[in-house]
Amino acid sequence: MVLTQSEAKRGMQTRLVAVWQWARDKVRNARLEVKFILIASLIVLALMFVLGLWTTKSIEKAIMKGAGSVGAAYLQTFVEPLISEEDIRTKSLSPEVKAKLDQLLGDSPLGQHVREIKIWNPDASLFYSTAGRKVDREQVFDELKRALTGEVVVSRTMISKHAYSGEERHAEYIEVYAPLVRDNAGKVVLVGEFYERPDYLLAEIAGAWRSTLMIVLLVSVPMLALLYMIVRSGSRLIDDQHTAIRASLRHALELSNQNRRLRLEAERARQEAGKLNEKILDQIGSDLHDGPIQVLTLVKLRLSDMKPSLGGGDTVAVPVEGIGKLLRLVTVVLDEIRNISSGLVLPELDNISLNETILLAVRRHTDLTGNRVAIKGALDVDPSRGHLNICVYRFIQEALINAHRHAPGNVQQLRYGMRRNRIVIAIADIGSPPKAPALAPQRIRLGKLMQKRRIRAFGGKVRTIRRSNGTLVIVVLPLE
Ligand SMILES: Nc1ncnc2c1ncn2[C@@H]1O[C@H](COP(=O)(O)OP(=O)(O)OP(=O)(O)O)[C@@H](O)[C@H]1O
Ligand SMILES: [Mg+2]
Structure with missing residues (x-):
């Protein structure tokens, strides 16, 4: 083409x-x-x-x-x-x-x-x-x-x-x-x-060209090299600053993400706390209703059954046996109310160490139930941690009571210690496998929920592992 x-x-x-x-x-x-x-x-x-x-x-x-x-x-x-x-x-x-x-x-x-x-x-x-x-x-x-x-x-x-x-x-x-x-x-x-x-003219012109080129090159090459180095170091500085800006932007984004996550977490915790408060109030209400109120109703019935004495006047004739029964009922009510309130406050934990708190929780459990708990471990933590003490105490109390209540014949064990600035506590019951939860609709199951909530408030985590021969509950609590 x-x-x-x-x-x-x-x-x-x-x-x-x-x-x-x-x-x-x-x-x-x-x-x-x-x-x-x-x-x-x-x-x-x-x-x-x-x-x-x-x-x-x-x-x-x-x-x-x-x-x-x-x-x-x-x-x-x-x-x-x-x-x-x-x-x-x-x-x-x-x-x-x-x-x-x-x-x-x-x-x-x-x-x-x-x-x-x-x-x-x-x-x-x-x-x-x-x-x-x-x-x-x-x-x-x-x-x-x-x-x-x-x-x-x-x-x-x-x-x-x-x-x-x-x-x-x-x-x-x-x-x-x-x-x-x-x-x-x-x-x-x-x-x-x-x-x-024109020979000499041409020779002069060529010479002038050569010397002009030489002079300009001799002056400009070192000058260019020097300027190049300055510009290069400036350009590197700009690169470094770019990298730093990018890193801080990434950091800021991470922080903002973390903030968002924390906000959501706080929101969830707030809602959870609201629901839990309702449940706790429910629990206290039903405890009062099922215990002291029932007994007080009985006391009231007995009191209203009392008739004025035959001799007339303002006195009431009460058989000694009746007074004894009333006294026993009132004692039961007092004990129940004391039990309820002792479950709400724990002033004795304020000034003791974490180690002592663990031992106290186990001792009380043994006093109440007669179960012996095998303990192993040691902690060396600053004693002034009142809130952490309450958290640990409640956790151990609930775990041991659960083992006692839901796996009665099992041997109870407690191990604790520190790992990478975190407290680790493991409570196990060993023997027969855990039973399926009994259907008892009138009772609200609060124990594990409360455990989880308390531990999470301190930034820790709880895991319950159901094994073929019992249950293992592990908590990891950061100290910071
Ligand atoms: N050590 C355990 N062995 C076997 N089952 C367990 C053990 N711990 C908990 N469970 C099961 O998990 C369920 C939930 O326990 P949770 O402590 O929340 O409720 P609860 O003990 O029944 O009531 P409470 O609110 O008085 O604690 C229990 O009903 C029980 O079936
Ligand atoms: Mg329980």
């Missing part, structure tokens, strides 16, 4: 655009110090180029000016004396003069510099050229006009003014136009043109 020229051009354009976009994305995503070094290098390159251009232009100007005065002096000193008035009138040079002019361009040191001499008439026709007459008549050009007014004009052969030979144009000679011969009135009648080799 043959691509048309416009299609090929369009393909090239798309490729260029793709390369440009790729480079732009690369630079945009590059690190700060890489961006800096790229841009700074571009600026230094541009600076190098501008400085080089400026220096070479200045040198070229100076050299051309020098060449102008040398050329004018050369023409006036060596060429002008050779041309006689006769030559001007006949508009041609005698062979002797031509030979002399050719000699001037020969092997002499000056001749090495000067390549050609042309002599122009004011009408832009060539009076004489050492390279042979190539043109007869030209348009009057600007440089010639200026030379005719007495000015020395310097230019280069690659800027076209009149017809040049291929060699003249290619060698890019420096050309100097200067007034050569004036008439008596001072009017310029012949203009000399002088072609000089």
Whole structure:
């Protein structure tokens, strides 16, 4: 398939655009110090180029000016004396003069510099050229006009003014136009043109380029390296700060999540506490109703059964046996109420250690039930932890009572100790397997619920493990 020229051009354009976009994305995503070094290098390159251009232009100007005065002096000193008035009138040079002019361009040191001499008439026709007459008549050009007014004009052969030979144009000679011969009135009648080799000019320009490049490189490379290091350390600092900001943001998010969790937990605990309070009130109410109120009802019945004594008056005759029964009933009521209230408050735990609290709970249980509990363990904890004491006491009391009540014949064991700044207490009953809970709808089961709630309030955890030969209850309580 043959691509048309416009299609090929369009393909090239798309490729260029793709390369440009790729480079732009690369630079945009590059690190700060890489961006800096790229841009700074571009600026230094541009600076190098501008400085080089400026220096070479200045040198070229100076050299051309020098060449102008040398050329004018050369023409006036060596060429002008050779041309006689006769030559001007006949508009041609005698062979002797031509030979002399050719000699001037020969092997002499000056001749090495000067390549050609042309002599122009004011009408832009060539009076004489050492390279042979190539043109007869030209348009009057600007440089010639200026030379005719007495000015020395310097230019280069690659800027076209009149017809040049291929060699003249290619060698890019420096050309100097200067007034050569004036008439008596001072009017310029012949203009000399002088072609000089540009070698020394080109050498100077190349040298200037080289030294400008060297100077700019010598100054800018260390400066760029230093700046690069500064920018790189700044960029690293920014990176470190980014990382720190990200870490603290993550931390803040974690904290906010934790806060939310805690808030939900607190809300749940509050609701649970409300429900539990209701249950406890229920329990106290039913304990009072089923115990003391029943007995007091009995006492009231007995009292109302009492009749006034036969003798009349305000006295009541009560048999001794009746009083004894009443006294027993009142004692039972008092005991029950005392039991209920002793279950609510525990002032004796305030000033004892955790170790003593555990031992006290076990001792009381043994006193009440007659069960012996095998204890093993030791704790060395600061004694001033009244609330923790109550929590531990209630936990042990409930666990032991449960074992006594729900697994009567089992051997009871208690182990405790510290592990990684946490108190661990394990209560087990060993013997027959736990029975399925008896259906007793009138009784609210509060024990384990209360246990869990108390332990959770201290940041701890309870686990009940039902095994084939009994039940194991473990609590882990952090000390902080
Ligand atoms: N050591 C144990 N062995 C066997 N079953 C147990 C044991 N501990 C608890 N249970 C079972 O778990 C149930 C819940 O116990 P929980 O202590 O909450 O209630 P409760 O003892 O019946 O009543 P209370 O509110 O007076 O404590 C018990 O009814 C019982 O069936
Ligand atoms: Mg219980």
